Amino acid sequence: MTKKTIYDIAKDLNLAPSTISKVINHKGNVSDATRKRVLDYVKETGYVPTSSARMLKSGRSYSIGVVFTEELNIGLEHAFFSSLLQHFKTYAERQGYELSFIVSQLGNHKMSYYEWCLNKKVDGVYIVVGAYDDKGILDLAKRDIPVVSNDILLDGIKTFISNNEQGINIALDFFFNEAKLKRVGMISGPLSSRAFKMRHDAFYKYFDIKGLTVNPNHIVESKSFGFTSGYQAMEQMIKNQKELPEGIIVGSDDIAIGVLRCLYDNNIKVPEEVQLIGFDDIHSARLLTPSLSTIRQDTVKLGEAAAASLIKMIEDPTFEVPQLVELPVNLILRETTKKY
Amino acid sequence: MTKKTIYDIAKDLNLAPSTISKVINHKGNVSDATRKRVLDYVKETGYVPTSSARMLKSGRSYSIGVVFTEELNIGLEHAFFSSLLQHFKTYAERQGYELSFIVSQLGNHKMSYYEWCLNKKVDGVYIVVGAYDDKGILDLAKRDIPVVSNDILLDGIKTFISNNEQGINIALDFFFNEAKLKRVGMISGPLSSRAFKMRHDAFYKYFDIKGLTVNPNHIVESKSFGFTSGYQAMEQMIKNQKELPEGIIVGSDDIAIGVLRCLYDNNIKVPEEVQLIGFDDIHSARLLTPSLSTIRQDTVKLGEAAAASLIKMIEDPTFEVPQLVELPVNLILRETTKKY
DNA sequence: TTGTATGCGTTATCAC
């Protein structure tokens, strides 16, 4: 099967190519009769315009470039970001947009993110995960192409993230007001990551406002994003002193899973001796034993908000999107915290 | 910034557009001097050919369409398939190919998978997960476009999957020969899925060959793919009789996690009373407590083999790929089995 | 070795 063109259609229908084009694009004046003839023919034969020709002519592509920086090679296996991408994708596709991963090599041409965008004529860019030292992203942010992100905070990029401070606050409120704990600590993620930094700072701010003092032995920074570094961070906290915190907030669920295992291996009962609250609510959080209490980020809303705004920006360049949108989170109480 | 064309370059350099094109595509005869002039200019200005024009002219796109059927809406959050996609993607990108999710609507045009492929002029198709009742996939398989899959078995699609029978065999060998168990059962996934059916059949075949008899009370089919259905399947097996199997093979890790929890809730010790072997080795299998023994599928090799073959098929249409390639699996012993 | 001309399938601007 070789592809039909509007020329073929025009010939078959005894019309001019331009008329076909008008019908397909709902433009110009065409009589109802011919319109129907064309539409019927199109439906019957399943004709679809060739996008490359259309792109070439119109400069639009109905496609969105996706930047998914592969931190530590976890890439799409990283549950939280996969989920974000999943929901962004679903929303965008419903609006008729297609997603393409941005790559830095096409055929045998090397190129920057921005060049790639120019080249593929993508309408906008979605950064799921990005590194702050990624030159390509810095460059992209300065250009006039619409860019949204669920991760990175940068001038020129519209960011949709969770309200990290609120999350930490409700978790601490739980520990102090509900659970009436005295000793509360934190195992944060690597502070080079903005989100972890925000959670870490929110923790200190809360203590500050409430007039509490942070016990430095109860604060450990996990060196990386995963299980192993979480395990090590907890080991370190155990070594730090004899008196552990009664409650620990962990920077992310991924890290919390390592923390949980370390506690188990050291025969420290959760939640009886130590209560744990993670962050994210990744899929496996509820599957663990004990299942993980955590601060849930709404990946559906996060992904959809990013998608909706990007599409608006694309379709109406005058549309103003705030630089930063913070969505509320909520506390999910499971088995790593006690019932009150 | 408006995009430069080979025309602009030609003008700036006092050359003909075609000369520029030749240099860029490493074709035809160009003097070293002019080649260098052009190359330098290109490097300096960061010129990149417009892909739509190039596609329109050459009919190639250096891109691969991805079908990722969203079973039960888990989509990219499904750890096993995400992992497959991840590795396929990495390999394909290294070869200069780009991945695009196949959608059924572009702008305001509805279309079939195949029409989409024609439209986007993708060079080939990769089906990560597909449903057998998906008309679009059935249609695609009949066309002359190269299609590979890591899931679905269909004429016209080259499939790369794990050797399910081998997996079941080594697991059963472990239970019978190493662990010397007498009672071994299975909680299979939904048999409507080909892979689960293969694992289920391999189980029976093994018993048959060894002259063993299957205790029907020790076989349960999980109704779905996830935690909850695994939990329910195990509950049912417990209700079935007083004497549980000493060893259970579970159709997938996802299901096994539910099984594990059910055992925990019923105060049945793993691995002391019941030993468990899952299938897949998803990322979280090793993070559980107890960590899950499982039959590991090599998602790296699986994804890469599919990518490598697809690209070969694209670049050399005469290249013959076997209809089905089965890759070896291996048994990962963790904490849901005893040490021997 | 280099330049010219043509066409890929559309869309858009005009005449008719």
Add this chain to the structure above:
DNA sequence: GTGATAACGCATACAA
């Protein structure tokens, strides 16, 4: 309301 016709940016056969 409809139909020529010229771009869009590139690749390629062919002429110079």
